[in-house]
Amino acid sequence: MRGKTIGITGASGALGKELTKLFRKKGYKVIGFTHSKKNHEITNESPNEWIEWQCGKEFLLKEHLKKIDILILNHGIYDISKENSKYENSIEINALSKFKFLNIFEEIAFKNNSQIAKEIWINTSEAEILPALNPSYEISKSLIGQLVSFKKNLLDKNEKKKLKIKKIILGPFKSELNPIGIMSAEFVSNNIYNFANLNIFLIIISPNPLSYFLFPIKELYFFLYCKILKISKDIN
Secondary structure: OOOOEEEEEOOOOHHHHHHHHHHHHOOOEEEEEEOOOOOOOOOOOOOOEEEEOOOOOHHHHHHHHOOOOEEEEOOOOOOOOOOHHHHHHHHHHHHHHHHHHHHHHHHHHHOOOOOOOEEEEEEOOHHHOOOOOOHHHHHHHHHHHHHHHHHHHOOOHHHHHHEEEEEEEEOOEOOOOOOOOOEOHHHHHHHHHHHHOOOOOEEEEOOOHHHHHHHHHHHHHHHHHHHHHHHHHHHO
16 A cells, blocks of 8 residues: 555544654555644645645535545534534534535546556444434444445445455544544554555454454444345346
8 A cells, every 4th residue: 555645534633643753654644634723734744735624515515626646534523512502513413414425435446547546444333323422423423323324335346446445443442532542643553554455344342342343243244234135136
C-alpha cells in the first residue's frame, strides 16, 4: 500500500491524528477531511492537505475523493442529549453521512480503470450490537453497521475487484469524546494498520472478548442472508 493517497475523515480528532501520523511516517500522502473551521497547519505529522466539509454536502467532495486510493471514514459524534434533534444529528453524522461517502466512493471505484482496487475502511463501533449507554449513538452505529454489511455482501465479483470494503469495530479508546477510554488512540491506529494489511473484512480492536464472538456471528448472518437475496433475484 505504500505510496498511495489516504483520505481520513475526522482527521482532527484523536484517532484521526494518530492515523495521520502513522501513515505519514510510512510514506503515504494523507488528505484530511474536517468539519473544523480553525486554521489547520501543515506539519510533518499533519495531513499533507486539509479539506473542510459539511454533512449533507458530501457530493461536493467528489473531485477530492477521486484522488484517494484508501478512504477511512472515521468521523462521528457522541451526544448524550435525549432531544429528538440530537437523535437526528447522530443518525445524520454517524450513519447517513458515512453511507453517502461510501456511495460516492463506490461510484468512483467502479469507473476506475486501474487494476488495483480502491479501498474504503468504515469505523463503526461495538455499539452496533453492544450497549453504549447512549441510545442515539447505538441507533446510528447499528444503522451504519448494517448498511456497510449489506453493501459489502451484495457486491458482485467484478465490483469486488474494483472496491474493497473493510469494517472497523472499535472498543472504548481515549479521546475528547471519551476521556476515560481504556485503549490509547495510538494503540488503536497501529492495530488498524496491521489488521488492514490482512485480506479480511472485519477488523476488531477491543478489550471486550464478547466482540470477537458476537460480531463474526452477525457478519455470518448477513453473508448468508445476502446469498439468499442473490439467489432469489436470479430465480426471479
